[in-house]
Amino acid sequence: MTRLALILVTVLVTCFPAVLRAHALDPGYLNLEAMGQERWRVTWRMPDVNGRPMPIEPRLPDVCTNDPPPPPVFDGRAWTTGWVAVCTGGLVGGVIRIDGLENTRTETLVRYELTPGRTQVHRLTSAETAFTVPDDPGVLDILSSYVALGVTHILEGVDHLLFVFALLLLIRGWQRLLWAITAFTLAHSITLAAATLGWLSIPPPPVEAVIALSILFLAHELSLPPEARDPLAERIPWVLSFAFGLIHGLGFAGALREIGLPEGDVPLALFAFNIGVELGQILFIVLVLAVGYLAQRLYPKFRTMAAPLTKTASYGIGSLAAFWVIERIAAF
Structure with a gap:
């Protein structure tokens, strides 16, 4: 399985170099x-x-x-x-x-x-x-524009989606997963608002590097058997997702600052952008869960392959995250 993982990572790096960037195609x-x-x-x-x-x-x-x-x-x-x-x-x-x-x-x-x-x-x-x-511009114009921008940003942000994907693989049980996703949403909403409104100011390069580190941490946990994982990640994963969500929110805020906010309608645009991010995140989660469900229905033995497939995924996720860490620290 280790050999298979290395082959998959090699193919990914050689054939799809654009994936190595957090945003494969800029607008x-x-x-x-x-x-x-x-x-x-x-x-x-x-x-x-x-x-x-x-x-x-x-x-x-x-x-x-x-x-x-x-x-x-x-x-x-x-x-x-x-x-x-x-x-x-x-x-x-x-x-x-x-x-x-x-x-x-x-x-x-x-x-x-x-x-x-x-x-x-x-x-x-x-x-x-x-x-x-x-x-x-009316309220509907601002809402539609910034909701669409939020959806686009999260769906084009491979690093953010990879973090959510790793959470889906790491957390077992619907209730624990729901709490973890809710905590992640709440946390990044807090720092998105604080940074966008100027209450919190952190330079983007360190934020982007820590986002990559958060993905690398989850990949490391995925590579371990459940009994060897960090107790925090295994027992109360919502605390972990909340902490990392604060960092990811700063990344969302950096993108929103580049776009700009309409003078006089900052709260409305901020709210709409955040809603768009959540809609994109929910869409991604539903898609991943639907694919998993179909795989189990079409191939009954898929459930028995969950552990080796998760470990294989951890190598791919970890390799991309490690590349981003090095790239972003080098950009300091």
């Missing part, structure tokens, strides 16, 4: 920062596809100057360019479009200011490649 990012006097500083960030920028291009409202932007520069993860646009009469009522987005499976986050300091965010996808800039 496009368009930021329009108001400078006053009908001028906007535009920052355009395109995902990298095989060493080249993804073939998507922003189109600002017709009232804006749409001169060709400077050539993008690769920053090690994506391609970025920037320029200053003049939009006579402002952005309100204009259409912002991302050409080529309909041919992709990614999304683009549009962060814009109608006036300096008045931030709004809109999410564009392959199904919705353009939107009309509203004068004052």
Whole structure:
């Protein structure tokens, strides 16, 4: 079984190197920062596809100057360019479009200011490649945008999903699992709110490294027989998931800070983003449990294979987590 685990890990590392990153495919990012006097500083960030920028291009409202932007520069993860646009009469009522987005499976986050300091965010996808800039986004617009952003963030966050997956493998019994997931949810909701509102400030690199360490710890516990595991993880796993949930919440907050929150609607956007994270997490848990249930139904001997399969999974999870730990500490 050890040999099988090593083979699986080798195949994963060689054939799917993108999985080694916490977020396999970044979204496009368009930021329009108001400078006053009908001028906007535009920052355009395109995902990298095989060493080249993804073939998507922003189109600002017709009232804006749409001169060709400077050539993008690769920053090690994506391609970025920037320029200053003049939009006579402002952005309100204009259409912002991302050409080529309909041919992709990614999304683009549009962060814009109608006036300096008045931030709004809109999410564009392959199904919705353009939107009309509203004068004052309503409650439903903010809720839908930030719930979708929360769902997308958790489902694209391989590290967070891997932690939840390890919890599902580690904890035995429905009640213990329910308490552990509830504790994880409560904890990351607390630190997400505290960090986003500025009550708690910790630099992102150490947070990301500790998130990887939390996954490595669970992988180590999974590799041990139940009687040899840490008593805390075996008897009261909700305490462990609560403690690690506090750290993961800081990671969610870092992503939300990059996106930005609408001025005057911070509590609503924060609530919506957190709801989106929870919906994505629940969707993932239901999917994993459904796959496990179907496997038992289709292959009755699957239950007897649970222990060796769990140990095999621990090697794969631990290898990825160890890689992330080294990568993130090296990035300090």
